[in-house]
Amino acid sequence: MQNEPLLRVDGLRVEFPGRRGTLVAVDDVSFDIAPGEVLGVVGESGAGKSMTGSAIIGLLEPPGRIAGGSISLDGRRIDNLPYEEMRRIRGKHIGAIFQDPLTSLNPLYSVGRQLVETITTHSDISEKAARDRALALLQEVGIPAPERRIDQYPHQFSGGMRQRVVIALALCANPRLIVADEPTTALDVSIQAQIIALLKRLCREHGTAVMLVTHDMGVIAETADRVAVMYAGRIAEIGPVRDVIKNPRHPYTVGLMGSIPRMGHDAERLTQIDGSMPRLTEIPAGCAFNPRCPYVFDRCRVERPDRMAVAPFHEAACWKYADGVGHA
Amino acid sequence: MRDAAPAKPGKGPLVKVVDLARYFDVSPPLLNRMLEGKPRQILRAVDGVDFAIGKGETFSLVGESGCGKSTVARLAVGLYRATRGSIEFDGHDFGRMTRRQDMAPIRSRIQMIFQDPYASLNPRWRVREIIAEPIRAYRLLSGDRAINARVDELLRQVRLTPADGTKYPHEFSGGQRQRISIARALASNPEFLVCDEPTSALDVSVQAQILNLMKDLQRELGLTYLFISHNLAVVYHISDRVGVMYLGRLAEVAPARALFRRPRHPYTRMLLDTIPDMDMTGRQRMPVAGEVPSPINPPSGCAFHPRCPFANDRCKVERPNPLPHDDALVACHGVEEGRVPEGPIAAPRAA
Ligand SMILES: Nc1ncnc2c1ncn2[C@@H]1O[C@H](COP(=O)(O)OP(=O)(O)OP(=O)(O)O)[C@@H](O)[C@H]1O
Numbered sequence: 001m002q003n004e005p006l007l008r009v010d011g012l013r014v015e016f017p018g019r020r021g022t023l024v025a026v027d028d029v030s031f032d033i034a035p036g037e038v039l040g041v042v043g044e045s046g047a048g049k050s051m052t053g054s055a056i057i058g059l060l061e062p063p064g065r066i067a068g069g070s071i072s073l074d075g076r077r078i079d080n081l082p083y084e085e086m087r088r089i090r091g092k093h094i095g096a097i098f099q100d101p102l103t104s105l106n107p108l109y110s111v112g113r114q115l116v117e118t119i120t121t122h123s124d125i126s127e128k129a130a131r132d133r134a135l136a137l138l139q140e141v142g143i144p145a146p147e148r149r150i151d152q153y154p155h156q157f158s159g160g161m162r163q164r165v166v167i168a169l170a171l172c173a174n175p176r177l178i179v180a181d182e183p184t185t186a187l188d189v190s191i192q193a194q195i196i197a198l199l200k201r202l203c204r205e206h207g208t209a210v211m212l213v214t215h216d217m218g219v220i221a222e223t224a225d226r227v228a229v230m231y232a233g234r235i236a237e238i239g240p241v242r243d244v245i246k247n248p249r250h251p252y253t254v255g256l257m258g259s260i261p262r263m264g265h266d267a268e269r270l271t272q273i274d275g276s277m278p279r280l281t282e283i284p285a286g287c288a289f290n291p292r293c294p295y296v297f298d299r300c301r302v303e304r305p306d307r308m309a310v311a312p313f314h315e316a317a318c319w320k321y322a323d324g325v326g327h328a
Numbered sequence: 329m330r331d332a333a334p335a336k337p338g339k340g341p342l343v344k345v346v347d348l349a350r351y352f353d354v355s356p357p358l359l360n361r362m363l364e365g366k367p368r369q370i371l372r373a374v375d376g377v378d379f380a381i382g383k384g385e386t387f388s389l390v391g392e393s394g395c396g397k398s399t400v401a402r403l404a405v406g407l408y409r410a411t412r413g414s415i416e417f418d419g420h421d422f423g424r425m426t427r428r429q430d431m432a433p434i435r436s437r438i439q440m441i442f443q444d445p446y447a448s449l450n451p452r453w454r455v456r457e458i459i460a461e462p463i464r465a466y467r468l469l470s471g472d473r474a475i476n477a478r479v480d481e482l483l484r485q486v487r488l489t490p491a492d493g494t495k496y497p498h499e500f501s502g503g504q505r506q507r508i509s510i511a512r513a514l515a516s517n518p519e520f521l522v523c524d525e526p527t528s529a530l531d532v533s534v535q536a537q538i539l540n541l542m543k544d545l546q547r548e549l550g551l552t553y554l555f556i557s558h559n560l561a562v563v564y565h566i567s568d569r570v571g572v573m574y575l576g577r578l579a580e581v582a583p584a585r586a587l588f589r590r591p592r593h594p595y596t597r598m599l600l601d602t603i604p605d606m607d608m609t610g611r612q613r614m615p616v617a618g619e620v621p622s623p624i625n626p627p628s629g630c631a632f633h634p635r636c637p638f639a640n641d642r643c644k645v646e647r648p649n650p651l652p653h654d655d656a657l658v659a660c661h662g663v664e665e666g667r668v669p670e671g672p673i674a675a676p677r678a679a
Pocket residue numbers: 352353354371372373391392393394395396397398399400558623
């Protein structure tokens with residue numbers, strides 16, 4: 001990595017205590033993100049992507065809780081802060097974008113009022129200056145004629161425009177880190193392309209670090225510098241995006257890449273990973289992928305693999321690589 | 329010449345749709361209209377589409393949200409009545425049939441699969457009952473033994489086991505539920521399956537399982553598919569021919585490979601440009617400006633003209649009709665006049 005990490009997640013564990021025992025939704029997850037870097041996080045639904053994101057922004061819904069590991073922003077622990085202090089950090093240093101823009105917008109306030117309020121709570125400027133900044137932000141995220149739109153209400157915007165407003169809101173305080181959880185999943189393809197171009201540009205121009213959660217490998221390929229592939233609460237593989245996509249090492253990633261239909265690739269059948277990801281209550285012993293893995297061998301069924309280096313900056317949690325293949 | 333001829337020669341079309349339209353009255357209540365002086369509002373969800381599907385063929389519709397794909401799907405299974413035009417299935421025109429019994433001779437031969445397999449499965453029924461229901465409804469078999477044997481066969485056909493029949497839908501994953509809805513759809517021995525976004529709610533690895541299953545079943549049973557999706561890569565993979573819809577009309581109809589290799593309509597080209605580049609060729613994509621306008625007051629002339637870099641005065645007033653270009657049908661004045669150049673479009677950038 002060229003830069004000091006801005007975000008460092010180390011051994012993160014998220015649990016849901018319940019009547020019938022404790023579910024482990026995120027298990028020993030570690031990664032970091034440098035300023036200006038986009039880390040993509042992919043995986044099927046239930047893999048633990050959103051719980052990882054929620055833990056970072058300090059918005060895990062109880063009874064969910066961080067049960068182990070640490071999260072640091074700029075060298076400072078943020079996983080054990082009192083609620084109010086975390087709220088301040090969230091407003092000032094971390095921006096959040098969710099799949100449904102309506103969860104981030106108040107239907108009763110005009111878009112301008114929401115922006116101005118957010119701006120004035122985080123910096124000491126006049127109402128007038130805040131409004132000018134709000135206009136500039138709307139312009140920046142590609143809302144045409146912002147002077148005309150700023151006093152309108154969220155319901156007067158289309159889905160794609162609302163998501164732009166949410167991005168503008170997330171940018172109000174010039175955050176160092178943006179956590180975007182499926183920001184384009186609910187949008188049409190043409191709008192999706194626009195939002196992704198926007199996120200990329202912001203990241204480049206402001207040096208913002210972005211954690212981009214999605215189940216869409218295509219979006220990752222376009223946007224991310226590095227990618228983490230999650231399976232059953234753990235990171236199966238992590239590495240530079242080109243490397244992981246062109247030369248996946250973990251058998252799950254290999255299967256996943258083959259299962260994606262691609263334009264111009266004429267395959268009669270898609271690669272099929274039989275079965276489905278286990279529920280949290282039924283995670284098998286050893287490697288969680290072992291019941292579906294075409295390469296499974298004895299060790300996989302008893303011992304859980306940790307991540308090991310398979311190429312420079314590229315790691316996979318798979319016993320196939322235990323003999324030091326590709327060790328840098 | 330407004331027919332899109334089916335790709336597979338020597339076989340007549342099984343399904344033929346001509347000038348199909350479906351409007352919805354979305355006016356405010358009469359009292360409000362009178363008090364506020366508002367006019368009646370008609371939404372043209374589907375406004376004149378033509379296509380034909382050959383036996384054993386997969387014809388797909390793609391397009392952005394609200395362009396009318398699901399409305400065509402519901403028309404094609406008789407869930408909606410057409411406002412205009414016809415839908416012929418094996419020679420029977422049922423587009424405007426009003427009485428349920430008029431459709432009786434063909435009803436069991438056409439089935440539908442929906443996006444959300446959970447919503448379409450009765451949660452209180454066991455899977456075995458769910459799959460047996462069409463067999464009983466159409467009186468295809470009598471006696472529990474015969475029906476059970478048939479259900480076992482259907483479960484195996486969708487790669488589940490007879491033992492799964494005793495469970496309830498909530499005990500299954502999303503992909504398995506979609507298998508159950510496919511088994512139910514197959515129970516009446518249909519020839520024509522209308523599949524509305526059957527994999528859009530599924531993870532890609534599960535989507536691959538369902539797409540593979542659908543292809544296998546098509547081969548085994550000689551099925552004809554009308555397949556609907558907003559995902560161009562999925563459509564490329566599954567289809568023989570593709571229709572690209574925009575605001576209730578077909579912009580372009582072409583064999584799948586030709587459409588993706590040589591898209592002609594500016595909207596098709598814009599859509600293709602939105603696909604993320606998985607092969608990481610470094611291709612620069614041009615995000616296009618604008619969004620799909622409301623179908624209540626669609627733009628005049630060519631509905632795509634406000635977003636089209638090739639629009640001219642004619643496009644703003646005259647609605648383009650589909651015209652043949654090689655093996656494609658393209659509804660575009662620019663293409664007809666030869667003023668839309670080949671190659672990538674330098675579309676106006678997002679504002
Ligand atoms: N029953 C209805 N009453 C009124 N309007 C309707 C009705 N059904 C559909 N529409 C409208 O018709 C248009 C086409 O809808 P349709 O569901 O066919 O779109 P679609 O292409 O399937 O979109 P999506 O990709 O979002 O599923 C939309 O503007 C929709 O709001």
